[in-house]
Structure formats: C-alpha cells, structure tokens
Amino acid sequence: MTGQPTTATGGTGVTAAAGFTATGVTAGLKPSGAPDLALVQNLGPDHAAAAVFTTNRIQAAPVTWSRGAVADCRLRAVVLNSGGANACTGAPGLQDATTMAARTADALGLEAGDVAVCSTGLIGTRLPMDLVTDGIDRAAAQLGADGGAAAARAIMTTDTRPKEAARTATGAAGSWTVGGMAKGAGMLAPGLATMLVVLTTDARVEPEVLRGCLREACRLTFDRADSDGCMSTNDTVLLLASGASGVEVGAEELQAPLTEVCADLAAQLIDDAEGAAHTIAVTVAGAATEDDAVEVARAVARSNLFKCAVYGRDPNWGRVLAAVGTTRAAFEPDQVDVTFNGVTVCRGGGIGDDRSGVDLSGRQVTLLVELGAGTASATVWTNDLTHDYVTENSEYST
Amino acid sequence: MTGQPTTATGGTGVTAAAGFTATGVTAGLKPSGAPDLALVQNLGPDHAAAAVFTTNRIQAAPVTWSRGAVADCRLRAVVLNSGGANACTGAPGLQDATTMAARTADALGLEAGDVAVCSTGLIGTRLPMDLVTDGIDRAAAQLGADGGAAAARAIMTTDTRPKEAARTATGAAGSWTVGGMAKGAGMLAPGLATMLVVLTTDARVEPEVLRGCLREACRLTFDRADSDGCMSTNDTVLLLASGASGVEVGAEELQAPLTEVCADLAAQLIDDAEGAAHTIAVTVAGAATEDDAVEVARAVARSNLFKCAVYGRDPNWGRVLAAVGTTRAAFEPDQVDVTFNGVTVCRGGGIGDDRSGVDLSGRQVTLLVELGAGTASATVWTNDLTHDYVTENSEYST
Missing domain, CATH: 3.60.70.12 (L-amino peptidase D-ALA esterase/amidase)
Incomplete structure (x- = not known):
C-alpha cells in the first residue's frame, strides 16, 4: 500500500x-x-x-x-x-x-x-x-x-x-x-x-x-x-x-x-442491445465539421423507419436521405452518396448501384453517408428496430 | 362563374x-x-x-x-x-x-x-x-x-x-x-x-x-x-x-x-397510423411557454420506450419523466405530475396514485404532464410502437 x-x-x-x-x-x-x-x-x-x-x-x-x-x-x-x-x-x-x-x-x-x-x-x-x-x-x-x-x-x-x-x-x-x-x-x-x-x-x-x-x-x-x-x-x-x-x-x-x-x-x-438483430455503424464522412457529422449520423441512427428497414434487410437509402434532410448540417442534396455494406446504392442524391447487391443478412451493418461538404467524419453506433425490441419494452418495465 | x-x-x-x-x-x-x-x-x-x-x-x-x-x-x-x-x-x-x-x-x-x-x-x-x-x-x-x-x-x-x-x-x-x-x-x-x-x-x-x-x-x-x-x-x-x-x-x-x-x-x-394499437394525446400543461409545452410533448411522443410501454398497457411514468428530462423546458423535477387516463401515477416527480388503477385497454390514451412552471399548454398526438409497426416498416418499402 x-x-x-x-x-x-x-x-x-x-x-x-x-x-x-x-x-x-x-x-x-x-x-x-x-x-x-x-x-x-x-x-x-x-x-x-x-x-x-x-x-x-x-x-x-x-x-x-x-x-x-x-x-x-x-x-x-x-x-x-x-x-x-x-x-x-x-x-x-x-x-x-x-x-x-x-x-x-x-x-x-x-x-x-x-x-x-x-x-x-x-x-x-x-x-x-x-x-x-x-x-x-x-x-x-x-x-x-x-x-x-x-x-x-x-x-x-x-x-x-x-x-x-x-x-x-x-x-x-x-x-x-x-x-x-x-x-x-x-x-x-x-x-x-x-x-x-x-x-x-x-x-x-x-x-x-x-x-x-x-x-x-x-x-x-x-x-x-x-x-x-x-x-x-x-x-x-x-x-x-x-x-x-x-x-x-x-x-x-x-x-x-x-x-x-x-x-x-x-x-x-x-x-447486446435489447431485441436487436443488427449492429449498425453509421459513419458520416465528407462533413464540414465533426459536429455536422455527428448530427447527421445521430439523425439517421434515430430514424425508426431506417431501423425497421435494416431489420427487414432492406438497403432503403430513401429513408436515410429523409433523415439526413432533417438536419442543419452543411450539404447539398445532389452531392450525397449512401453506401450499405460497400454498395453505393445512392449516388449524388439519386439512384446508384443495384440495391440487390447489398447483403444485410449478417449482424454487422456498415452505413456510410458521404456529404461531399468537407473532410470531417464521425461514427454513431446503433441497432435495428425489431419485433423483439417491442416485445422486451412492452412487456418489461424499466 | x-x-x-x-x-x-x-x-x-x-x-x-x-x-x-x-x-x-x-x-x-x-x-x-x-x-x-x-x-x-x-x-x-x-x-x-x-x-x-x-x-x-x-x-x-x-x-x-x-x-x-x-x-x-x-x-x-x-x-x-x-x-x-x-x-x-x-x-x-x-x-x-x-x-x-x-x-x-x-x-x-x-x-x-x-x-x-x-x-x-x-x-x-x-x-x-x-x-x-x-x-x-x-x-x-x-x-x-x-x-x-x-x-x-x-x-x-x-x-x-x-x-x-x-x-x-x-x-x-x-x-x-x-x-x-x-x-x-x-x-x-x-x-x-x-x-x-x-x-x-x-x-x-x-x-x-x-x-x-x-x-x-x-x-x-x-x-x-x-x-x-x-x-x-x-x-x-x-x-x-x-x-x-x-x-x-x-x-x-x-x-x-x-x-x-x-x-x-x-x-x-x-x-390510422401504420400498425398502431393506441392513439395517444400527449398534453403538457403548466408550462412556462407554449414552445416549452410543445418541446416536452414532442420529446415524450418520440420516446420509443414510452411508446412500447403504452403498447404493453403499462402506465410507465418513469419513461415519461426520463423523456421530459431530456428537454430544455423550464421545470423543476420535483414539481412534475404525470396522469394517465385520469390517474395521477406520478405526483411531485415521485410515486403518485396506484398505477393498477390505469386502464390502457382502449384505443385512446390521454397523457397529461403538468410541469408546474406556468400556464401554457399544448397537445401532440402520437401512436404506440407495436409489433405491427415493425412489420409494416420492415416488410414494406417507402
């Protein structure tokens, strides 16, 4: 001692x-x-x-x-x-x-x-x-x-x-x-x-x-x-x-x-999050500032529709863009790319590569949103929204 | 004409x-x-x-x-x-x-x-x-x-x-x-x-x-x-x-x-919201300003845990308070009352009337949060978070 x-x-x-x-x-x-x-x-x-x-x-x-x-x-x-x-x-x-x-x-x-x-x-x-x-x-x-x-x-x-x-x-x-x-x-x-x-x-x-x-x-x-x-x-x-x-x-x-x-x-x-079927890393790159990157990543991570889509193994980039669009971050809508597990399904704010090429069957999902507005980046980790999440949180009091 | x-x-x-x-x-x-x-x-x-x-x-x-x-x-x-x-x-x-x-x-x-x-x-x-x-x-x-x-x-x-x-x-x-x-x-x-x-x-x-x-x-x-x-x-x-x-x-x-x-x-x-089992009117009263009332009501309305609790017919006032506490509205934690369908289950920020007296079996739920900070009020209408919501939004692309 x-x-x-x-x-x-x-x-x-x-x-x-x-x-x-x-x-x-x-x-x-x-x-x-x-x-x-x-x-x-x-x-x-x-x-x-x-x-x-x-x-x-x-x-x-x-x-x-x-x-x-x-x-x-x-x-x-x-x-x-x-x-x-x-x-x-x-x-x-x-x-x-x-x-x-x-x-x-x-x-x-x-x-x-x-x-x-x-x-x-x-x-x-x-x-x-x-x-x-x-x-x-x-x-x-x-x-x-x-x-x-x-x-x-x-x-x-x-x-x-x-x-x-x-x-x-x-x-x-x-x-x-x-x-x-x-x-x-x-x-x-x-x-x-x-x-x-x-x-x-x-x-x-x-x-x-x-x-x-x-x-x-x-x-x-x-x-x-x-x-x-x-x-x-x-x-x-x-x-x-x-x-x-x-x-x-x-x-x-x-x-x-x-x-x-x-x-x-x-x-x-x-x-190990309650009822989650996927772990999702939402990375925002090309942001004007780190604060912008975090704000955008968090907006996507909190979109129930995005989270349900991942649960349904649907690389729904429209729901991603809709969440990005609610933020105050610096970006131009026609400069945004969205990549699910390596496949850029949205390019320049519009239709990109074939979404059928995206495999969301595994636990880990990597979502990359490139804003085209700078060099800052950040990652927010979240989960999908599942039947089990609803079950755990409607039947278990916290 | x-x-x-x-x-x-x-x-x-x-x-x-x-x-x-x-x-x-x-x-x-x-x-x-x-x-x-x-x-x-x-x-x-x-x-x-x-x-x-x-x-x-x-x-x-x-x-x-x-x-x-x-x-x-x-x-x-x-x-x-x-x-x-x-x-x-x-x-x-x-x-x-x-x-x-x-x-x-x-x-x-x-x-x-x-x-x-x-x-x-x-x-x-x-x-x-x-x-x-x-x-x-x-x-x-x-x-x-x-x-x-x-x-x-x-x-x-x-x-x-x-x-x-x-x-x-x-x-x-x-x-x-x-x-x-x-x-x-x-x-x-x-x-x-x-x-x-x-x-x-x-x-x-x-x-x-x-x-x-x-x-x-x-x-x-x-x-x-x-x-x-x-x-x-x-x-x-x-x-x-x-x-x-x-x-x-x-x-x-x-x-x-x-x-x-x-x-x-x-x-x-x-x-008629997708998959909802309850329609919830979240009314915030006793707010210092109408903006405060809307901010608090929206924070509660967007809490997935609160929404799951309503689905599970659980008058979970702790989840309500947790959502209220994330806002910038004027209030003192020990002044807040929470009333589910007429039963004040939280009084002065603590345990209130018996929660077993709350009946959440009907479609309509009335949540009243009284902040004790003024006279302004506002209502936000929302839904519970259900298995059907997850089903509709994981299987149906929008």
Whole structure:
C-alpha cells in the first residue's frame, strides 16, 4: 500500500488493473434470484477518480449522491445494484442512496463520502433496504482481486451477457492497465435500462488528467452509442485510479488505451442491445465539421423507419436521405452518396448501384453517408428496430 | 362563374365546397390495382391558393414543382398520385413532375403553372410516365362535383381508409364551406408514407389571408401529429379557394373552421397510423411557454420506450419523466405530475396514485404532464410502437 509497483492481478474487467478488488452477490432484489449487487474497492495507494453522469434533468438519487461524492476527485469504493433504479423516489430515495454509501463505508472501514453509488432497474419504486444492506455486508466480506467477472454479472438487467474489457500499456516506466465493466441493453443514448460503467486503472494519474481523458473517451464512444435515442436518469461512468502500478501516466499516454476500453465496452453494449438483430455503424464522412457529422449520423441512427428497414434487410437509402434532410448540417442534396455494406446504392442524391447487391443478412451493418461538404467524419453506433425490441419494452418495465 | 353565391355541392371532402370537382382512377402504378391517381379542379371564379411543404431539405420533385406553381398564390388544379414518391430522382424526376402538370393542364385547358403536383410512395424510383399520363387523361374526363371520395381513396398508400372532413359556416353574408382530404399512415411528423392534404373552400378569401390561416392551422394540427418522428420528403398541404359561395371571409372567420377541418384530418391520420394499437394525446400543461409545452410533448411522443410501454398497457411514468428530462423546458423535477387516463401515477416527480388503477385497454390514451412552471399548454398526438409497426416498416418499402 505504499505505491510500490504491482503487476496486474490476472483478474478481469474492473480487477484487471492492480489495486482493485470486486465481487457480486445475490441480495434478493431481482425476482429471478440472479446476482444483483456489486462492490468495487480501490485499495490504492492513490484514490483519484473522475465521473461522467447522465445529462437528463431527471436524475436518480444515486446520481445525485455520487456527483457529490466524486466532487473532490476521490473515491475508494463503488456500490452498484441492479433490480431497482432508485429514481423518482424523492427524499426517501436519496436517503436510501446515502445509506448504501454509508453501509459500504462501514463494512470497508472508509468514509461514506468516498463511496459512489450506482443503481439500475425499475424507476419509481423504493429499494428494499434490508436486503440491500445485508447484501452489502456479504459482498464486503468476499471482495477479491479476481472478482471483476462476478461484479460485471451482478449489474446486468436485460443484458444477456456481462461486459468487460481491459488494455495493458507498456512505457519506459513500466506497464499499466486500464480495465472496466459495463451494463445496459436498451435505452442507450446513453440510455435507460441504464448504462453503468466502472473503469479502473493502476496508473498514477492526476485527477484533472483523469477527468479530461474520461470526458474525451466518453465523447467518442458512449456518447455515440445510440441504441434507441432514449436517455436514462441513472447513466454513470466512473473512472478510478489506484496508482498501484507505480507508473505515472499523462493525458497523452492515458487517452488511447482508455478510449479503446470505452470503445470496446460501447461495442459490447450495442451488440447486446435489447431485441436487436443488427449492429449498425453509421459513419458520416465528407462533413464540414465533426459536429455536422455527428448530427447527421445521430439523425439517421434515430430514424425508426431506417431501423425497421435494416431489420427487414432492406438497403432503403430513401429513408436515410429523409433523415439526413432533417438536419442543419452543411450539404447539398445532389452531392450525397449512401453506401450499405460497400454498395453505393445512392449516388449524388439519386439512384446508384443495384440495391440487390447489398447483403444485410449478417449482424454487422456498415452505413456510410458521404456529404461531399468537407473532410470531417464521425461514427454513431446503433441497432435495428425489431419485433423483439417491442416485445422486451412492452412487456418489461424499466 | 361570376361570383354568384352557390350552395355546397353535396360532395364530400375536397368537393364539399362549391366550385370544385375531383376524381380518382387506377393508372396502374400500384401492383394491387387499387386507385392511384387523383385530380382536383378549382372551377372558380377565384383561384387563390396557399401551401405548406415539408421542411425536409431533401425535397421530392413534385414539391419543387408545386412550390413554384403556388408562388403566385394561384392554383386551378392539383394532380396527385400514390404508388411512387418521385423523390431522389434528380433532373429526370423533375421533368416527370413537370410533365404531370403539363398533361393535366392540357386535359383541362389550363396553364401548367396553375397545376400543383403531389406524389407518394417509394423513394428513389422513377414513375412509369406512360401510365401516369394515360391516367391523367382518363381522370380529367370524369371529374365530378361528387368525386371527392374517389380522390381521397386514390391517394391512399398503407392507409386502411380514406380521410375526409368538412365544416360549413354561416355568417351574415351567407354560408360557406371548408373541406379536405388527407393521406398518410406512418412517418408522420409530418411524415413519410407521406402526408398529403388538399383543402378547399368556396369562400372568397384574399391570398395573404389564406396563407396566414393555413400556416396557423398547420402549426396547431398537422405539425403536432407526430406518429413516429420521421419527416417525409414529399409532405404537402394545399388550400384552394374558389369563391363560389360568393361570401367574402376574413382571417378571423376562416381560422376556426379551417383549423377544425385540419384537426379532424390530423386525428384521422393518427387513428390510422401504420400498425398502431393506441392513439395517444400527449398534453403538457403548466408550462412556462407554449414552445416549452410543445418541446416536452414532442420529446415524450418520440420516446420509443414510452411508446412500447403504452403498447404493453403499462402506465410507465418513469419513461415519461426520463423523456421530459431530456428537454430544455423550464421545470423543476420535483414539481412534475404525470396522469394517465385520469390517474395521477406520478405526483411531485415521485410515486403518485396506484398505477393498477390505469386502464390502457382502449384505443385512446390521454397523457397529461403538468410541469408546474406556468400556464401554457399544448397537445401532440402520437401512436404506440407495436409489433405491427415493425412489420409494416420492415416488410414494406417507402
């Protein structure tokens, strides 16, 4: 605990980096009996932290709590639960979030103000706090350096599989690791059926560097994963640095592996989105600005008619153009090309190559919209709109 | 034809007002053999006209043509076809639209510049012009004062029923009528599977009054009918005044019946939206401004998770709040009430009355969001998101 270099643990996800323990338990919040409560502890020697929260103005109690907890750029633990979002629960809900932090702190010998809280599940119902606090006690007793996988599993809601990623970088001063876990299977923009992400690194990083790199990584990855255009009240991305590798890292070194881990997790989220049959990368190129490219890509990604067409394996470039045309981006309609999986079915705003040459039978779809207005580009990842999406979201309450 | 008062014809829809003839024929554009080409003629004595077109920057050829034709505030006929949108068809498509106007003008003894053109159907394919021109000739030969119903039927695409409305007003100077027809069954915002509306009146109205009243009526009705958030390349609303009643009408007299006819048609569009199981009126009250109310109502109306919940008969106020929270409207989260069909399931941003008291089994759903921030209000009409919506839009190309 004195800042000596430590090698990565062999754990996965949030425990891939040294200095972290984690676990997941069944607190009994889910009717299914599946694991539903996770802990992550940063053993140090550093306890630097940064966070990005939902921009939704309706914010769940754990977001309110965690925003305050991370304000001093320092966290020592995170407690997460599935099976209840603790959103729209008023003052009693905030008290519950506070209790979760305090109980975790008690169990681990920490201050409550150093514990972040994340919740996901149904909005508008109180958590059964007796089950939660009992779960926290049991989780605290079984934290381990190989517990990342269990933690990733305990935060799942309609996710069909846990989501973990890690990268190890080696510089002159030695090796260090960035890892993380994520959950969220619908309502990603970032979105409901909430996206929760905990990232960890054993690098020694200044808090302001952590914060800047996390914002940039989120901007390029989670912010551009737009499954269904819906934004959650609970979305949270946390980054904790233990310094356990002893390797000091600046922004220029941290940015790439951190963004890679975030991109990996974002891709896993989209690949596992509720009821989706296709993962669609909407790339807009030839834009006047990156903002234009993102605006156009997001407009296409949010067109229900486009999303239904992909589900029906129809390279419907008319629906793409109709979505492009709703934006304020710089372009001339007769300069736009649209390419589905390599076939340019629309050229110069009109009929292009034979659409029967497009094969949309696979999971991955690449849509390229070339605006002919500049050199900027951006990609937004989304899903198709399917019968299963409707089934999951009409029969499952979130 | 000299401005003498004339009584309404007994026709319906666009022929409810005196001075108009219409018809619908099968030109052969639809594989089904259903009627697919309509004509409406204004016999005068006046030929004042106003129009509102899609704000989509990708505009179909008939929109480009009609925008020019109505620029002088004068139209004598409208030719409409289903079975092909003539959108994204470049210069040849514009030539086709021009040919449709010219052929109609020839058949009726008019100038092409007095003929508006409307098309709906698949984007990105040329119209079979030999069939179109033959259809125009046959339609011109059978125009009748009772032809409104046939015209309304000929412009249907995935609509399950034709849509007509009319109102007759009586003032000191006599009676006059406003009537109209509409089509559009999906992608209404106003939207693809395009919304086409032709309105007629036998009142004598100054062109600038027509234009102002049409804009205001559209703002309050069609602009707030948002079935699936998608905007078409072809949306067109035309208003033609014949003056055949001889009754001069100003803006204050015209506005109310015109808005009523538009509201009637908008309601029919939403009631017949592709695959919808519910018609949802999203009313936002207690807003600081009308713009705030519209922004919030539209955000809720465009939330796929909310729309799926209604389909599943789930009064999921959490999804409503999550959508409200994405807006810039003035409100405090702990001041918001949400009421489904009369039951206030969310009160003060938290848990309200028992949600099991909400019955969502009927077609009509009334959602009231009270922001507690002022006195302005607005209603946006939308639909639920259903398996049938996905089926229609993944198997049917528009």
